[in-house]
Amino acid sequence: MRPAFIKELEDILGPGQVREDRETRQAVALDPEALPDAVVFPQDSEQVARVVSWAGKEGIPLIPWGAGKHAFRGLLPLRGGIVINLTGLQKVLEFDQDNQTAYVEAGLSLAQLKEIFGAGRLFLPLDPVEGEACTLGGCIASHASGPRKLGYGTIKDYLLGLEVVLPTGEVVRTGGKTVKNVQDYDNTRFLAGSWGALGIITKAMLKLKPLPEKEVTMVLGFNALDEACEAAYTLRKEWGPVALELLDSRTLTALENIGSPLPGEGKERLVVAFAGFAEAVDWQVDQVVARFGSRARINIYTNTEAQAVWEARRKAFAAFSGEKGGLLGQVSLPFTSTGKFITEVDKFISSKEVKAGIVAHFGNGHVHVFIEHPPLAYSEVRGFLAGIEEQALKEGGLFLVDNVGDLEDIRKKVENRGSALLPLLKRIKEALDPKGILAPNSKAIAYALSPRG
Amino acid sequence: MVDRETLKELIQIVGRENVLTSEVSLATYMYDATLLYGKPDVVVFVENAQQIASILKLANSKGIPVTPRGAGMGLSGGTVPNRGGIVIVMTRMNRILEIDAENRVAVVEPGVTNMELQKAAAAYGLMYAPDPASQKVSTMGGNFGENAGGMRGIKYGVTKDHILGVELVLPTGDIVNIGGKWEPILPELNLLSLLIGSEGTLGIATKITVRLLPLPRAVKTLLAVYNTLEEAGNSVSQIVAHGIIPTTLELMDNKVIQAVEEWLHIGLPLEAAAVLLIEVDGWGPELDRQAEKIIEICRSNGAIQVQLARDAAERDNLWLARRAAIGAMARLRPSYDLEDATVPRSRLPEMLRRVEAIAQKYRLPIGMLAHAGDGNLHPLVLFDERDQEEMERVHKTREEIFRAALELEGTLSGEHGIGLGKLDFMPLAFTPIELDFMRRERRAFDPKGILNPGKFIPE
Numbered sequence: 001m002r003p004a005f006i007k008e009l010e011d012i013l014g015p016g017q018v019r020e021d022r023e024t025r026q027a028v029a030l031d032p033e034a035l036p037d038a039v040v041f042p043q044d045s046e047q048v049a050r051v052v053s054w055a056g057k058e059g060i061p062l063i064p065w066g067a068g069k070h071a072f073r074g075l076l077p078l079r080g081g082i083v084i085n086l087t088g089l090q091k092v093l094e095f096d097q098d099n100q101t102a103y104v105e106a107g108l109s110l111a112q113l114k115e116i117f118g119a120g121r122l123f124l125p126l127d128p129v130e131g132e133a134c135t136l137g138g139c140i141a142s143h144a145s146g147p148r149k150l151g152y153g154t155i156k157d158y159l160l161g162l163e164v165v166l167p168t169g170e171v172v173r174t175g176g177k178t179v180k181n182v183q184d185y186d187n188t189r190f191l192a193g194s195w196g197a198l199g200i201i202t203k204a205m206l207k208l209k210p211l212p213e214k215e216v217t218m219v220l221g222f223n224a225l226d227e228a229c230e231a232a233y234t235l236r237k238e239w240g241p242v243a244l245e246l247l248d249s250r251t252l253t254a255l256e257n258i259g260s261p262l263p264g265e266g267k268e269r270l271v272v273a274f275a276g277f278a279e280a281v282d283w284q285v286d287q288v289v290a291r292f293g294s295r296a297r298i299n300i301y302t303n304t305e306a307q308a309v310w311e312a313r314r315k316a317f318a319a320f321s322g323e324k325g326g327l328l329g330q331v332s333l334p335f336t337s338t339g340k341f342i343t344e345v346d347k348f349i350s351s352k353e354v355k356a357g358i359v360a361h362f363g364n365g366h367v368h369v370f371i372e373h374p375p376l377a378y379s380e381v382r383g384f385l386a387g388i389e390e391q392a393l394k395e396g397g398l399f400l401v402d403n404v405g406d407l408e409d410i411r412k413k414v415e416n417r418g419s420a421l422l423p424l425l426k427r428i429k430e431a432l433d434p435k436g437i438l439a440p441n442s443k444a445i446a447y448a449l450s451p452r453g
Numbered sequence: 454m455v456d457r458e459t460l461k462e463l464i465q466i467v468g469r470e471n472v473l474t475s476e477v478s479l480a481t482y483m484y485d486a487t488l489l490y491g492k493p494d495v496v497v498f499v500e501n502a503q504q505i506a507s508i509l510k511l512a513n514s515k516g517i518p519v520t521p522r523g524a525g526m527g528l529s530g531g532t533v534p535n536r537g538g539i540v541i542v543m544t545r546m547n548r549i550l551e552i553d554a555e556n557r558v559a560v561v562e563p564g565v566t567n568m569e570l571q572k573a574a575a576a577y578g579l580m581y582a583p584d585p586a587s588q589k590v591s592t593m594g595g596n597f598g599e600n601a602g603g604m605r606g607i608k609y610g611v612t613k614d615h616i617l618g619v620e621l622v623l624p625t626g627d628i629v630n631i632g633g634k635w636e637p638i639l640p641e642l643n644l645l646s647l648l649i650g651s652e653g654t655l656g657i658a659t660k661i662t663v664r665l666l667p668l669p670r671a672v673k674t675l676l677a678v679y680n681t682l683e684e685a686g687n688s689v690s691q692i693v694a695h696g697i698i699p700t701t702l703e704l705m706d707n708k709v710i711q712a713v714e715e716w717l718h719i720g721l722p723l724e725a726a727a728v729l730l731i732e733v734d735g736w737g738p739e740l741d742r743q744a745e746k747i748i749e750i751c752r753s754n755g756a757i758q759v760q761l762a763r764d765a766a767e768r769d770n771l772w773l774a775r776r777a778a779i780g781a782m783a784r785l786r787p788s789y790d791l792e793d794a795t796v797p798r799s800r801l802p803e804m805l806r807r808v809e810a811i812a813q814k815y816r817l818p819i820g821m822l823a824h825a826g827d828g829n830l831h832p833l834v835l836f837d838e839r840d841q842e843e844m845e846r847v848h849k850t851r852e853e854i855f856r857a858a859l860e861l862e863g864t865l866s867g868e869h870g871i872g873l874g875k876l877d878f879m880p881l882a883f884t885p886i887e888l889d890f891m892r893r894e895r896r897a898f899d900p901k902g903i904l905n906p907g908k909f910i911p912e
Binding site for chain 2: 073074096097098099100101121143153156157166170171172173174176177178179180181182183184185186187188189190191192193194195197198209210211213237240276277278279280282283284330331332333334335336361364365366397398400402410413414417418419420421424425427428430431432442443444445
């Protein structure tokens with residue numbers, strides 16, 4: 001990067017907050033061959049705004065960055081440009097226990113927020129498998145959720161308002177502090193999942209929930225996958241768990257192999273969480289035991305033991321991605337077809353030489369197929385992926401490999417919903433980011449901007 | 454503005470019998486549930502998305518204003534054709550296309566009323582959570598456009614929390630599908646959120662996919678009576694602070710109590726300053742303890758009486774007062790204005806005090822209803838529209854209520870929308886940069902500015 005540019009950035013941010021060393025740049029690169037020119041570390045939204053204005057003036061791409069935990073899923077590798085690391089935005093501006101809201105800066109991690117809110121017996125019910133090191137801003141930009149989305153929804157359900165630095169360098173506030181609020185376009189939720197393409201989220205007004213009085217995790221083990229699927233179906237229908245996950249035998253073995261076995265017994269397992277008032281949770285657990293006790297091996301966990309179960313669950317993708325990397329296949333389906341899809345894909349995997357496992361947010365009809373294969377060489381397993389996609393389509397679902405840059409595939413799927421969508425998305429991006437500097441590598445929009453082909 | 458040629462084309466699109474131009478017909482579509490009005494040039498009834506697409510293409514090419522309209526129950530002038538042009542009436546698109554009970558999803562056309570959907574879902578033991586007070590008549594398209602709220606907001610959220618997808622005609626006349634029945638996994642901009650509550654400025658919904666929830670297994674309903682508004686307001690905050698999120702926390706003040714009692718004679722204490730209607734729902738085993746805790750909190754905050762409904766009939770009876778409230782108040786004067794300024798829950802007692810002071814200052818009767826759990830206040834201002842001097846006081850009252858709400862970290866509108874009614878107050882809530890930001894978004898959807906022009910975002 002030109003020394004004059006570095007100097008100008010240092011004038012905005014102070015010395016030491018603009019880094020060009022290889023190690024810092026490599027740490028935020030999605031491809032070892034495509035590094036940014038610099039990484040900058042603003043400490044407040046005003047500095048963010050000044051950096052954005054400056055980048056606009058110079059026409060330099062800016063990529064917002066938090067803990068970098070989700071980035072591989074939503075951003076394409078990009079050579080050059082400046083990564084703007086937002087972890088320095090650490091202030092808690094307000095924690096309003098009476099209204100169960102908090103106004104906080106985007107660089108705070110989920111672990112930090114948990115501690116702060118927990119002191120008031122409140123929590124932000126967000127449990128991305130990428131873990132508690134994720135920053136709030138990153139979770140919003142990536143529209144994060146985790147196994148508990150069945151009971152609690154996603155990050156967007158806990159956003160009342162945002163402070164956003166627009167691509168023009170202007171600062172706006174969206175939403176407000178009340179749950180009911182219709183005085184503006186819902187830009188608060190609109191920015192959730194934009195992967196940095198429309199603005200840099202610097203602060204968020206969060207709606208919090210009271211910590212549940214009691215929480216119980218159950219691991220139900222079954223001998224056959226179809227039995228597990230059938231039980232999962234009944235569980236959602238009858239007793240409203242907050243999480244309902246399925247892990248197949250291949251995933252359980254892979255977890256054992258990396259030294260993180262999932263607690264519990266049984267070949268194919270469901271991990272189920274109930275949370276709420278003690279009497280209700282006790283009743284729910286009793287009901288499940290009464291119904292499945294004779295058919296499944298049931299283990300019941302609370303507190304740290306329960307945490308260990310979820311800790312192992314979070315490692316499922318790592319158990320396949322290992323050293324060489326893995327493909328993160330995603331399928332969304334009608335809930336009623338989820339079991340059928342899973343048992344069919346299980347047979348399909350058995351018939352192939354590829355190492356893969358199935359993990360499902362069963363209650364949401366959201367199935368992951370984890371495949372041991374380097375993402376950059378994913379074309380080698382195209383045939384395998386096509387087989388899974390075919391099965392998904394047959395059950396009325398949609399299939400996508402999350403962590404590869406197949407823009408043509410995304411474009412096709414979006415275009416299927418109306419050819420006018422692509423020009424509309426392009427107009428929105430141009431209206432908000434006329435210079436096209438903010439996260440041009442955001443997958444949420446890149447397919448609508450790049451030339452076809 | 455709508456010339457002969459345009460009329461001819463409209464007739465070609467929907468048929469002669471579905472194009473109205475007589476003075477009487479036009480007058481019928483001049484207003485909504487506010488006192489605002491504006492005359493359209495032509496009223497068109499549509500039956501499918503294709504017709505709407507053709508009409509919007511036509512309007513877009515000629516720059517004709519278009520106002521989509523459901524039941525006309527809006528409370529902010531959103532369906533008032535203030536610039537003339539074409540009114541598109543959506544009420545004939547009123548089919549429930551699908552109730553997929555096992556997947557807990559329904560697909561409806563926009564002209565279906567909220568209540569029709571509730572009834573259809575209830576047959577499967579399910580519900581559509583948003584329940585605006587107008588639900589018997591208001592349409593799902595209107596609910597979508599306004600992001601309608603309701604009584605269950607504190608626990609179940611509002612319209613935007615329950616919409617999964619929409620088929621939409623863009624102002625350019627293109628039909629697109631956004632969201633869908635199943636988990637969204639594509640990396641996409643979240644257009645759906647932007648559209649819900651966009652007050653018919655970004656597109657016209659032609660098919661709406663919603664999430665259904667199981668009806669709660671058990672419900673408990675309580676009514677608490679207070680000598681002061683303050684005590685009622687404090688009870689609300691403390692119930693929630695104790696980790697109990699009721700389904701409903703409705704507050705009515707003395708004026709409302711008197712109006713209801715005078716009309717229905719259901720035994721409400723006429724001297725009470727406030728009553729709270731409280732409902733909790735859930736699985737069952739946990740509710741007794743919650744109800745006990747609520748009774749304890751209400752009593753310790755000064756409730757002079759707390760009733761717990763023992764059966765469905767008693768429950769209905771407790772609800773009667775709330776359901777009849779607006780009708781009872783409306784009997785007292787020729788006109789009323791129903792606002793929906795909303796503040797953070799803990800600021801509600803202060804907001805109630807301020808509205809009382811404003812009522813005294815401008816010598817206007819104001820009854821107060823509130824979805825108290827949401828901090829969502831509905832001051833009902835009573836007046837006679839024919840009295841010019843009184844109307845001036847009404848306008849000042851409204852402005853002071855909005856200013857008070859904003860001062861208390863609240864919003865101009867919790868659930869009714871901005872429309873025309875609150876347009877002038879937008880600069881109080883937003884900076885010029887924020888307004889410009891929203892204008893740019895709007896232009897990206899509607900480059901020619903034909904859809905509901907002059908509403909929601911000041912030009």
